[in-house]
Amino acid sequence: MRTAVITGAGRGIGRAAARTLARDGYAVAVGYHRNAESAAEVVEGIRGDGGRAEAFALDVADRDQCAEFVRAAGERLGPVRAVISNATGFGSTSPSLGEALDTPWHTYEEMFAARVGSLLALVAAARPQLTGGGRVVTTVSTGTSRHVPGYAAIAAAMAATECVVRYLAVELGRDGITVNLVSGGVVATDALRDISPDPERLLSAAARATPLGRAGTPEDLAGVVSFLCGDKAAWITGRALIADGGNSLR
Known part of the structure; x- marks a missing residue:
């Protein structure tokens, strides 16, 4: 049986992706921290x-x-054929967030280690098993391309992840491995509550600004992850699929 490893799979988008990929026939390694x-x-x-x-x-x-x-x-579930790098990387406590120049340097370092470092480490370890049709998917937010108060360190690490995805797509393509990214809009998750002082207000504002009239759900993003891990996405690599209900169009 093919196995999918998913970080941050105990809650939110990772939890939804784990359930969805299990229905797709993957054995699922549920990675969690706390x-x-x-x-x-x-x-x-x-x-x-x-x-x-x-x-x-x-x-x-x-x-x-x-x-x-x-x-x-x-070893315990079977050959790893999909890597989903999804964990927020907040660690045991929420990071010290603030304006770009007020954010402690260690927060930038922690976010880069958790986002870029984990993606590289996971893929490097899985590469022998991924060769010949394996899938790599990472999740970020559309906050990489707009100003979100207090989000500088997270957005910078996610933007760097987008760059690494493109490099990995080219360099692993010769091994038949696809590497893609899902960029989500405002999604109702515990992680949102970790970084926002007023998540309900943020969700309400996102719903009003989104053409489809609502904020996202973990299942919305899990569906895109499932697609990218499936056979129908075999000719897609090095791409960022935006799933935000059209919010970024305005």
Whole structure:
């Protein structure tokens, strides 16, 4: 059975992606950092539907732990054929957020390690198993292309991730591996509550500004991740698919 490894899979977009990919026939390695109970619920739900899943604790800012996650997942669930780098990388506490010049330098370092570093570590560890049709997908937000108060360090790390995706797509293409990115608009997740002092106000404003008339859901993004991990996306690589309900059009 082919295996998908997913970071940040205990909640939000990662949780929805884990469930969706399990329905697609993947065994799922549910990567989590803090909430073992939530990760266990994801695993139980997948198993209850007849799928295969296991939970793995890791800190995505630690490259060695990322590599061990991939190794253990392949050993316990089967060959890793999809890597989904999704974790926010906030660590044990929310990062110190603020205006670009007021944000502590260590926050920038932490975000780059968690976003860019984890993607590189996960893919490097999985590359032998991905060769010949493997999939790599990472998630970011449309905050990389607009000003979002207090978001500078996160947006910078996500923008760098977009650049790395393009390089990996070219360099891994010869191995038959596709590498893509899902860029989401405002989505109702716990992570949004971690970074916003008034998430409900933000969700309401996003709904008013979005042509489709609502904020996103984790399932909206999970559907795009599922597509990129499937056979129908075999000719798509190095691309950022924007899923924001049309919000960025205004």
